Amino acid sequence: MLCAPLAVAIGWRYADERADQGRWARVALSSKKVRTIYDLAELAGVSAATVSRALAGKSLVSSATAERIQRLAEEHGFRPSSLARNLRTRRKGAIGVVIPLGHETTQHISDPFFMTMIGFLADELTERGFDLVLSRVIPKKDDWLEKMISADRVDGFIIIGQSDQSAVLDKMARDYLPMVAWGAHLRGQIHCSVGTDNYLGGLAATAHLMDRGCRRIAFFGNPQAVEIRQRLDGARAAVSARRPGAELIETPTHLAGELTAEDIAHFLDHAGTPPDGIFAASDLIAITAMQVLHSRGLTVPGDVKVVGYDDLPFARTSVPPLTTIRQDIATGARQMVELLLKRIDGEATGSVVLNPELVIRSST
Amino acid sequence: MLCAPLAVAIGWRYADERADQGRWARVALSSKKVRTIYDLAELAGVSAATVSRALAGKSLVSSATAERIQRLAEEHGFRPSSLARNLRTRRKGAIGVVIPLGHETTQHISDPFFMTMIGFLADELTERGFDLVLSRVIPKKDDWLEKMISADRVDGFIIIGQSDQSAVLDKMARDYLPMVAWGAHLRGQIHCSVGTDNYLGGLAATAHLMDRGCRRIAFFGNPQAVEIRQRLDGARAAVSARRPGAELIETPTHLAGELTAEDIAHFLDHAGTPPDGIFAASDLIAITAMQVLHSRGLTVPGDVKVVGYDDLPFARTSVPPLTTIRQDIATGARQMVELLLKRIDGEATGSVVLNPELVIRSST
DNA sequence: CGCCTATTCGCAATCGATTGCACGAGGCGC
DNA sequence: GCGCCTCGTGCAATCGATTGCGAATAGGCG
Missing domain, CATH: 3.40.50.2300 (Response regulator)
Structure with a gap:
């Protein structure tokens, strides 16, 4: 019963369950763990409000005390609880x-x-x-x-x-x-x-293939996703506008889903005249396509030229290195x-x- | 001035800044947004403590009121603030x-x-x-x-x-x-x-290659990472224990870093007799290796057999589908x-x- | 040397939920 | 019919930080 008021004199936070630690807290204050801004305030000899402001870099505290408080916080490795802050400020961080x-x-x-x-x-x-x-x-x-x-x-x-x-x-x-x-x-x-701009990307990829002499260009990708759809639109525009003689072969939609190696193989084997250019809607598809071409005995870029999309790191290290549309x-x-x-x-x-x-x- | 006590009678939360809304709050209570357990408590005619317990599924509340409160919460799409909860319970969620x-x-x-x-x-x-x-x-x-x-x-x-x-x-x-x-x-x-167990994995992969008749087995991977190191140890054990006639070719460490296609190509071109089996420390390396082999005119699994590691989804769809060590x-x-x-x-x-x-x- | 205006700082309410403790009301036995 | 025991609820303190407002201290001026 004697401890309580003593503890309160030191800091109200010891008034309840920690009342019995009051004396200890006073003696070993500097070695106590600093958990809250109140602890730090006690150390610095200021109020919690000041500590809060100092740590938040508000101009209301003098730069002298602000610095001192910041140094103390640093020393004790103290960081204000983001939970409490977020609760108060109604943000989540x-x-x-x-x-x-x-x-x-x-x-x-x-x-x-x-x-x-x-x-x-x-x-x-x-x-x-x-x-x-x-x-x-x-x-x-x-x-x-x-x-x-x-x-x-x-x-x-x-x-x-x-x-x-x-x-x-x-x-x-x-x-x-x-x-x-x-x-x-x-x-x-x-x-x-x-x-x-997926349209521009599709346009550029296809135009490039045509610049390289491709006439039968296959598009590999699932146009149900909006982005892919726009790339396809770009490809179409490129073909019809730039080289009237060229031709765009679109994947049958029932094959456009996952686009695994088997799908691509199946497509190539049933497409009649094989394409001389492939515009793949992603680098992954392009790499897969190149593997399939290899296994069919077709060379890249000799027999078929391939353009990917994304420019992921491995596009640079594939065999052969992949021409692709880079997204930054x-x-x-x-x-x-x-x-x-x-x-x-x-x-x-x-x-x-x-x-x-x-x-x-x-x-x- | 008249409103304040009235508001207090309804709920203390209107005692301060919302005091002027007291009358409205009483009338349009049910259409007010339920933001806190206090709001919900008011609706349910119980205290916030009860709401908290009911929503937490504690057994201290009667199942009748608990159900009622839960239904109310559901209706109003109310979810207790995890921030406040975490602050109190000292957890982060x-x-x-x-x-x-x-x-x-x-x-x-x-x-x-x-x-x-x-x-x-x-x-x-x-x-x-x-x-x-x-x-x-x-x-x-x-x-x-x-x-x-x-x-x-x-x-x-x-x-x-x-x-x-x-x-x-x-x-x-x-x-x-x-x-x-x-x-x-x-x-x-x-x-x-x-x-x-990387050791076991390395052992199994290498043993399998030997079962398939491989005698010169190359290991592709950077043993500076512990996991890879263990796989290499397993490979060594398999070679020395099971088939004294077989041989394990380890990548020179200066090449073991990124292991790009170029690295692998360089290794193959300078390794003298090419290996007839490759144990790659990851599926990605295995795929790259297969591409390089293709480009060198070597067939898989005809000339060289390849085992990967991880069994990632694309291992199943590569050309040819990759034998690999599956990690669940x-x-x-x-x-x-x-x-x-x-x-x-x-x-x-x-x-x-x-x-x-x-x-x-x-x-x- | 006294008064006035800036600065700096502290008090206390607040964010929203949890929980130990106490209180009130039925249910039970005798 | 009375006392005791559960069971269900409410009160109020608490988690830790933020911030409006008022107080105190400082410095500037006449």
Whole structure:
């Protein structure tokens, strides 16, 4: 009973269950673990409010005490609890990154594109003090986004790969601002997107093949995804506009799904005259196609020229090195983060369309 | 002035800034947005404490009121703030997943293994109510783990790929329990790891090549990483024990780094008699090797037989389909999460070593 | 030397949920 | 019919940081 008021004199935080530690706390104060701004305030001989302001770099505290407090915090390895801060400020300090992360069932699993993108996003977000909370989604029902938003655990969302979910995004974007998606830009879309111009990319790839003398050009990719569709459109435009004599062979849609080696082999074996040029909608498909061509005794670029899409790291090291359309993923990631932060602050931003770039290597 | 006491009678939460809304609050109560358990408590005519208990499924509330409250919460789409809960319970509700996520500079970028693993981890963690907070790390200095731990933003860590950081892990594991790493198990290690038996895997792969008649077996991989080293040890054991006549050709270490197509080509061109069997330390290396072999006019499995490691999805669809050592990533992910949860609860667990499995396809 | 205006700092409320403790109301036996 | 024991609820403190507002101290000026 004697301890309590004594403890209170030292600091009210010892008034309850720690009352019996009051004396000890006083003696061994400097060696006690600094867990809260109150502990640090006691050490510095100021109030918790001052510590909070000093650590937040507010101008209301004199620079002298601010520095002293910051040095103390540094010494004791103290970092204010982000939980408490977030509770008070009503922010989460985290961004949700949503990816159609499948396993066996989908193609994406083996697509290194996502990994690359995530790497850059992690950098950008960490640098700005946000955590990257990753979610995988199998968009079976249309309410996945709604649920994630209402869970309210992050300050905003970055969606990688809209594929066929553009409508869902649009619906939510109507009254949920902090959301940016990677991928195609569609006329009239409401949500904010960042991506390269797939039409231009398709155009450039196909035009390049024709410049190399190709006349029968096959397109490998599943145009059900918007991005791929736009690349196909670009390819069509290139063929019909630039070289009236050339021809574009599109994959039968029933084969356009996963596009495994077997699919490609089947397509080649039943396509009649083989194509002399292949425009693959991704580097992965291009590599697979080259393997199949090899196994059919066709040489690249001798018999068939191949162009990929994405310019992932392994495109440079394949045999032969792959000509491809480069998407600047680093820039894309930075753009997305910047736009998202603006939107978190309530600013309604437009979308960004980046220019793709043709990278010529030995496969064409 | 008249409103205030009235509001208080309705609920103390209107006593301050919302005092002027008191009357409205009373009338339009049911249409007001339910943001907190206090709001819901008001609706249900009980106290916030009861709401909290009901939503947490505690047995202290009668099942009747519990049900009623849960139904109300459902109707209004109310979910208690995880921030406030975590602050109070001193938990974070999130697990940090750490990956050596490089971009251009490292090989890992293009390794789909990580993506697969993350997919499964995301599932397991989400199912158990944890967020997956992803961090990439370039282990230049040895304090990366220490910093992440002291940041104290997650309940525990899953480290994917110890590579050469085993010592760092061990150091921290001494007084930080909630941490599980994927990868090799070393004798005497302190930290908890989950992984397949790389020695057995190397043994099986090499034995299989010898069963297929190979005599000159090349090992492709960088043994500086512990896992790879163990696979190499297994390969050595297989060669010396089973077929005294066989021979193991190890890559010169100066070539063992990135192992790009060029490296492999250079190796093959300067190795004198070419090998008749290749054991690649990853599927990615195996695929690259097969491409190089093709370009050298060597057939698989005719001239050279190739075994990979991991059994990633694309191993099945390569040309030819790749014989490989399967690591059950799904099981590994589940094991890691389960062990981690135990460790979060303070239980010191042992490590887990899973058995690899030889998957025979057409490349051998 | 006294008064006035800036600065600096502390008090206390607040964010939203959890939980030990105490209180009140039925159910039971005797 | 009375006392005791459960069971169900409510009160209020608490997690740790932020911030409006008021107090105190400092310095500037006449």
